[in-house]
Amino acid sequence: MTFTVQIKVMPLKELLDPQGKAVMGGLQNLGLTNVEDVRIGKNITLQVNADSAEKAKQIAEDASKKLLSNPVMEYFEVSVN
Amino acid sequence: MTFTVQIKVMPLKELLDPQGKAVMGGLQNLGLTNVEDVRIGKNITLQVNADSAEKAKQIAEDASKKLLSNPVMEYFEVSVN
Numbered sequence: 746m747t748f749t750v751q752i753k754v755m756p757l758k759e760l761l762d763p764q765g766k767a768v769m770g771g772l773q774n775l776g777l778t779n780v781e782d783v784r785i786g787k788n789i790t791l792q793v794n795a796d797s798a799e800k801a802k803q804i805a806e807d808a809s810k811k812l813l814s815n816p817v818m819e820y821f822e823v824s825v826n
Numbered sequence: 827m828t829f830t831v832q833i834k835v836m837p838l839k840e841l842l843d844p845q846g847k848a849v850m851g852g853l854q855n856l857g858l859t860n861v862e863d864v865r866i867g868k869n870i871t872l873q874v875n876a877d878s879a880e881k882a883k884q885i886a887e888d889a890s891k892k893l894l895s896n897p898v899m900e901y902f903e904v905s906v907n
Binding site: 765768777782787807 | 834836858869873874875876885893894
């Protein structure tokens with residue numbers, strides 16, 4: 746069975762996010778002054794062939810650790826739909 | 827009140843996603859052969875100061891249309907936590 750797994754990879758809360766800061770500047774210039782903070786990360790959608798949602802989640806976590814995220818700068822969250 | 831709004835910006839389903847294809851190749855090389863497809867987009871977290879969740883969502887949608895997504899190549903989904 747094929748499961749759709751969403752992986753969210755975001756910069757660690759303790760770190761500055763220069764890309765987010767730049768986007769916030771852009772939003773302020775467009776007049777969207779209600780936006781107080783912006784953080785930008787990746788969203789990765791995997792189609793995983795596995796016996797169960799549990800297994801699919803394990804595979805996605807494995808992929809996140811091995812390739813998709815850099816633990817020095819990022820954290821990830823996995824969810825199976 | 828400050829609301830946390832998540833914006834997911836993904837490449838349109840009709841389009842190739844070369845970054846996703848490259849990552850899928852990497853996962854296969856690592857032995858994660860159960861992964862059948864990979865698509866990569868952005869995840870943007872906004873802190874929005876607004877009177878209601880409804881208003882915060884509207885501001886985030888406005889920001890997505892004006893700056894955060896390119897409608898020729900991407901679609902976006904907004905959710906308020």
